[in-house]
Amino acid sequence: MAAFDRSHGRKNSTLTFLETAGGVNSPGASGRRTHTAAGxxxxxxxxxxxxxxxxxxxxxxxxxxxYRPLRLPTVLxxxxxxxxxxxxxxxxxxxxxRGYDVLAVLMLDxxxxxxxxxxxxxxxx
Amino acid sequence: xxxxxxxxxxxxxxxxANSSGWISRMALAALRAALAGRRGIATAATASATxxxxxxxxxxxxxxxxxxxxxxxxxxxxxAANTGTGKTVLAAGLVQAGLRAGRQVLYLKPIQxxxxxxxxxxxxxxxxxxxxxxxxxxxxxxxxxVGGIAIGLYRVxxxxxxxxxxxxxxxxxxxxxxxxxxxxxxxxxxxxxxxxDDAKANSCVYGTPIGAARRPGLCRAxxxxxxxxxx
Numbered sequence: 098m099a100a101f102d103r104s105h106g107r108k109n110s111t112l113t114f115l116e117t118a119g120g121v122n123s124p125g126a127s128g129r130r131t132h133t134a135a136g137x138x139x140x141x142x143x144x145x146x147x148x149x150x151x152x153x154x155x156x157x158x159x160x161x162x163x164y165r166p167l168r169l170p171t172v173l174x175x176x177x178x179x180x181x182x183x184x185x186x187x188x189x190x191x192x193x194x195r196g197y198d199v200l201a202v203l204m205l206d207x208x209x210x211x212x213x214x215x216x217x218x219x220x221x222x
Numbered sequence: 223x224x225x226x227x228x229x230x231x232x233x234x235x236x237x238x239a240n241s242s243g244w245i246s247r248m249a250l251a252a253l254r255a256a257l258a259g260r261r262g263i264a265t266a267a268t269a270s271a272t273x274x275x276x277x278x279x280x281x282x283x284x285x286x287x288x289x290x291x292x293x294x295x296x297x298x299x300x301x302a303a304n305t306g307t308g309k310t311v312l313a314a315g316l317v318q319a320g321l322r323a324g325r326q327v328l329y330l331k332p333i334q335x336x337x338x339x340x341x342x343x344x345x346x347x348x349x350x351x352x353x354x355x356x357x358x359x360x361x362x363x364x365x366x367x368v369g370g371i372a373i374g375l376y377r378v379x380x381x382x383x384x385x386x387x388x389x390x391x392x393x394x395x396x397x398x399x400x401x402x403x404x405x406x407x408x409x410x411x412x413x414x415x416x417x418x419d420d421a422k423a424n425s426c427v428y429g430t431p432i433g434a435a436r437r438p439g440l441c442r443a444x445x446x447x448x449x450x451x452x453x
Contacts (some may be wrong), residue, residue: 112297115300173302192301
């Protein structure tokens with residue numbers, strides 16, 4: 098909490114955590130809807146987004162692009178499984194190249210693989 | 223859109239305040255270089271990304287600037303390298319840490335796969351409730367309430383009164399809640415949400431402040447009765 102306070106510059110403020118879905122470059126909400134129970138408003142918005150691509154999310158937007166306007170400082174959860182070093186570093190660079198402020202990389206502790214040590218060394222972070 | 227990041231990244235010209243109110247690290251490095259009398263692009267900040275959070279805050283001389291003051295609400299987003307890496311578990315841990323420190327915590331998951339069978343906001347919310355049943359958090363300080371809110375997809379994407387271009391920032395920062403919402407909204411009984419979730423989530427916040435379950439009105443009182451309720 099002290100680290101979050103330092104980042105925010107103010108103590109005891111309300112905390113908000115926005116959790117994304119999937120990985121860094123997973124696709125965001127696509128234009129195609131699977132719910133058939135979409136109301137008339139949603140159908141109108143869908144038509145709107147398909148007819149003229151203004152203001153709404155174009156289909157195929159990556160989540161890393163989708164959340165970029167929020168300009169939130171970011172916590173990256175690394176992959177502690179086999180092959181996780183590569184995916185962690187790749188997603189870290191994806192975030193960097195889009196200009197995110199990555200405050201911390203958190204990983205689950207895997208005592209055998211020790212991915213966190215490798216990420217710490219190889220990532221230059 | 224995909225390549226506009228590449229232009230300003232590294233130029234030291236990104237002087238926007240981010241949502242937590244601070245300018246970004248590169249802008250800070252550029253400012254420091256300018257103050258030190260150096261010309262050109264500052265060398266990249268070598269702050270470590272793991273654990274070193276100091277670079278996100280501007281120097282004290284800049285903190286009085288209108289656009290650089292911290293916002294009321296600290297916001298962070300959680301990305302993960304892959305699915306199944308423990309993002310929700312760690313996010314729930316962060317929520318718990320906030321609650322134990324006596325904070326109000328807002329947890330948002332705007333995009334959720336497998337909804338409504340699978341809901342991470344429900345997971346975080348009920349993890350919080352379980353934990354609170356076992357260990358009582360510290361007594362809330364005056365002006366601060368102990369409360370956690372979990373909001374699902376439908377609350378964030380609620381139907382606007384008037385059509386505006388899709389702007390997540392406006393949705394998150396300008397959203398106000400009716401003052402009575404923490405009294406009127408109740409989570410589903412017995413730890414699971416009822417089958418009519420969809421209808422409920424359209425009209426109602428997905429869950430209730432964790433600390434307010436036993437004492438209705440706690441949150442409103444704790445925030446001084448301001449009209450924005452628990453936020």
